[in-house]
Amino acid sequence: MSHERRNHYRILHVQPEAPPEVIKSSWRALMSRLHPDRGGDHEHAALLNAAYAVLSDPEQRRRYDQTLRRPARGATAVFDATDWLSARVCPFCRHAFAGAAAPGLRCSACDSPLGPPPAVPQAGSELIGRRRGERFARDVDSRLRLPAEAGERLVRLRDLSLTGLALVSAARIPIGTPLRLTADTFDTVAITVACRAALPVFTVHARLLTLQLLRSGRGVYVNARA
Secondary structure: OOHHHHOHHHHOOOOOOOOHHHHHHHHHHHHHHHOHHHOOOHHHHHHHHHHHHHHOOHHHHHHHHHHHOOOOOOOOOOOOHHHHHHHOEOOOOOOEOOOOOOOOOEOOOOOOEOOOOOOOOOOOOEOOOOOOOEEOOOOEEEEEEOOOOOOOEEEEEEEEOOOEEEEEEOOOOOOOOEEEEEOOOEEEEEEEEEEEEEOOEEEEEEEEEEEEEOOOOOOEEOOOOO
């Protein structure tokens, strides 16, 4: 079996930046189909359990992640959208920018926002304002762009927090794909961490890399728990 197949993240069908709840959900879904008691393969089930044992433990996961960062001899560097801040490249189109990323800064090539999301509040779900303004609406139409596509897709935003989003798409979006999502109240670049079939559509979860609020004058709120 190849080293790629034994990569714990690939075994569980999640990205290296996936949050614990996504890893757990993926493990449960896979085990529900591949458990030996349900006709699955014993070796595959053992790999799933071994991968989950490592990735569900914060310290074991930290040490494992360190081993993944060691480049193989003769390996070619691969663009990592989650490392865009240190690389100083747009996480959506990879165009280089000068200086430090900051709120209001946009990519000169694709116009994507280059400001990191605000820190998650310690209490409550307020982002801007004092409960006098609007909240980001759920279940609203949004415009989705993918790096390999020239046009836009219309998708349905299900939820948006300071760290991630969930949307419904008519087509599958591969895990690890950077995406840009725009609506009336925000513009963001995120990276896909999960995509599940809920036929005839797909439920997509992504982690925010950048975020610009477009209507913050009256106060903007998001759900800080998701």
